[in-house]
Structure formats: structure tokens, C-alpha cells
Amino acid sequence: MSQPPALDTAATTTHGGQLSRSLGVGGNVLITLSGISPASSVFILGGAALAGYGTGVFWGFLLAGVISILIAFCYAELASRHPIAGGDYSLVSRVLGPAAGAAVFFIGLVSLPLIIAIFALGVADYLGVAIAGLDPLATALIVIVLATVTACFNIRTNAWVTGAFLFVEMAALALLAVLGFVHVERPLTDLLDPQALDFATGELAPLGIAGLVLAVTQGIFSYNGYGGAVYFAEETKNARRAIARAVLWSAIITVIAELVPLTAVLLGTTSLEGLFAAALPVETFLGELAGDTVTTFVLVAIALAIINAIIAIALQSGRLLFAAARDEALPAAVARPLARVSPTTRMPVVATIVMGVVALAACFIPFDVLLNATGSTLAFSYGFIALAALVVRRTTDRSSVAGYRMPLWPAPPAVALIAIITIFVIGILDPAQWLSLGIAFGIVAAGFVYYALLLRRRPGALHLIDGDDDEEFTA
Secondary structure: OOOOOOOOOHHHHOHHHOOOOOEOHHHHHHHHHHHHOHHHHHHHHHHHHHHHHOOHHHHHHHHHHHHHHHHHHHHHHHHHHOOOOOOHHHHHHHHHOHHHHHHHHHHHHHHHHHHHHHHHHHHHHHHOOOOOOOOHHHHHHHHHHHHHHHHOOOHHHHHHHHHHHHHHHHHHHHHHHHHHHHOOOOOHHHHOOOEEEEOOOOEEEEOOHHHHHHHHHHHHHHHOOHHHHHHHHHHEOOHHHHHHHHHHHHHHHHHHHHHHHHHHHHHHOOOHHHHHHOOOHHHHHHHHHHHHHHHHHHHHHHHHHHHHHHHHHHHHHHHHHHHHHHOOOOOHHHHHHHOOOOOOOOOOHHHHHHHHHHHHHHOOOOHHHHHHHHHOHHHHHHHHHHHHHHHHHHHOOHHHOOOOOOOOOOHHHHHHHHHHHHHHHHHHHOHHHHHHHHHHHHHHHHHHHHHHHOHHHOHHHHHHHHOOOOOOOOO
């Protein structure tokens, strides 16, 4: 967008050199995949989906994969045009304006530390198979402190650390896939007719359309996180082209890494009824075919995968707060320290620590409240991203921008937006989702109120948020 001539633009064109531009596409993908944590998604979210939607998980996660790739196209083009730290907030604010940007900022400000708390509170459940008597709260607090400290190291160190953990969790998923495909009990065609367990009769029964849509929703949530590559745009070399590749590779790898082992579990389990009735379906399958010792090692690997995800999300949350502070989307006294970058590590240390402290505090919130507070925010974020991708070519001068252009535009964002609206409608019709949706609506509304009361009256801040300050620098 053009900049008002009366405003000084120096502040908007110096940020590229502050962070260390030292990541390649591979390093970015390692951190992004770590934040997604495909292994913990398969064991936790995939397991819950198997219990609730049976063989509908195959179609649900397959369709969710298609939708996720479409949304990844949106992220790729938006990030190619605006390769700036700050994730969804930076993209939406620069395309849809500061009001929508403030709403998305509030979504991230609330959801990222709460997700860290949710993950951390679950570590003891998996690490407890090797270390008995772990207290969930104490374990969570220790894990968050360690993850926050690690997230303050330089970005290349974090890429190596998260990459090592990621290798372990990918090995666990490969083991699941091998066990399932070596011990196939039924043909793939058995999965094409979605069936779930009828707990009243103990038999399989057809899964309705509503159940299938919920399975798709679970899959979308399970794959979520590939857009996290955008948080590291200013630390990625040749960002205009590399970020698009990082987003798309992260999405593709995630879909394959989760859908393949879940399909293997469905094909290789000795009894679908027994699998769906189990309290922990994936762990039950693993115990049946690999034994208790291997299962213990894999569950410890899942604990490490969760810790790895916490490190990656801590990195993202710090950059969200840093980007908003640098844009002066926060009061000046608060923004000044949060916008600082460590001269030693080239990392936004203060912003990362602040978000870590928020995550520590969130551990004391009841777990059900945490889940409700984060459950529906993802649909809002994706909705804003899809809408931004629909209008971005109308708001950017293509002749001055070299980067990625999604195929078949505007079909990907349009289809993604239709899918998101469908999910909203299903959620509104389900009373069990009302609290989660209500909290998400409240968070978005708070962002718009924040804009109306504070940002709308600060022309300098609006300029910084909405300006075309996405120059690419090398470090």
C-alpha cells in the first residue's frame, strides 16, 4: 500500500536487519513442524477422533488435508508479499487493515500461551510411564521455564534442537505405519464407508454427515501450525520465495505424517470395535502389536515431542508480541522493551519471556476452560487468512512484488472460506460448542474494541501497522 507522505518511514524499513536472517527453508520447516508436532497430534487428537468418529477418521482427515493445503496456499501467497515476523497478525493487518489485524493479534495473544499451557499439562501423562509420580502442574511449570529459556537462544540453535526432537517423533510415527501395514487385517475399501462405534450395542454403525464434518474439523485442528513458518520470515534467507516453500512443505509433510499412520492403525488393528472402545486407541494398537516395552519408549518420545512443540510455539509467541510492539500496536511504555532484540542472540528475548510468563500463569486455569478458550479460535484465524487471500491481489501492486502466486486463485481461499463457514454452522447447531464459540467471538470482539479505543486514535501506529514495510534485507 502507499504510505502517507507526511509520515516518517524510517521506522518501518529498518526492522529486517534486527533479527538474524540465518535460516534456510529446511531450518524453518524443522521449527514449524516441531510446533505442529505430528506425533502428539496422532496420539492425542487422532486417538480422540478414532474413539468418536471411527473409520470416519480416514475421510475426515483426508478432506481436512485438502482444506489445509488450500489454506497453506493462502498463507504462502500472503507471506510471499509480506514476509514479516508476526504470523497471522502481520499478514492480516497489512491486507485487511489494522482493525482486523488487532482482532487476529488478540487471537494469537490469548491462544498461543494457552496452547503452551495445555501441552505442558499433558507432558506428565506420557513422561509418567518412565518416571512414576510426576505432578502434572509442577511438570508443566518446569517444562515451560526450560522451553522459554531455550527459545531465547539464537534461531539456528533452536532449529537444531527442535530438529533433533522432531526426528524422534517422526520415528514413532514411522513405527506406527510399519506395524499397521505389515499386519493388515482388512482392505482399504472397508474405510470408505464411514462407521463409528455405537456404545449402546458395541457394534459399528454408519456415521452421519454431522459426525463426518466434526471429523474433518478435528483433522484441521490436528494439522494446524504450518502457517507458523511466517513467524520466522525475517530470519529466513530469500524470504519472499522461501517462506512460501516452507509453508507448503510443512503442510504437505504434516498431512502425510498424520494421515498415513492413522490409516495404518485402522487397517492393522485386530478389532475395529475394540480399537474405538479403548480409552487410548493409538496406544492400545501399539501395545497389541509392539508390546509394553516398545510402547513405553514411544510414549516417552511423545512426551519429548510435546516439549518440542512447546519450544517452537514459545518461539512463535515471542515473535507475535515483538511484531506488535515494533508496529506500535501497544502503548509506547509497554512496546519499547518488547520490541528490543538481543544484540547477542538476535532474538526478541523480552517478548519471549513475557509470553512464557503468561503461559506459566495459564497453567493455573482449569483445564476445561483452557480447552474452551482455544477450541474455536483457529476457525476465526483461518477465516481472516482466507479472506485476506481473496483480496490481496487487489491491494498489492504486483509489478513491484516478486514471489509466490497460488494456483487457481481465487478458488483455494474461496473453498477454504466455505469450509470454515460450514464448520461455524455445525458448531452453532451443536450446543456443546457454544461456550467455545462464545469465547472465540469475545476474543475477536475485544480486538476490534482495542482498535476502536486505542489504535484508531494513533495515526503513527496505524501507519506502522498498515504500511508497506516488508522490504527484504540480508543479515
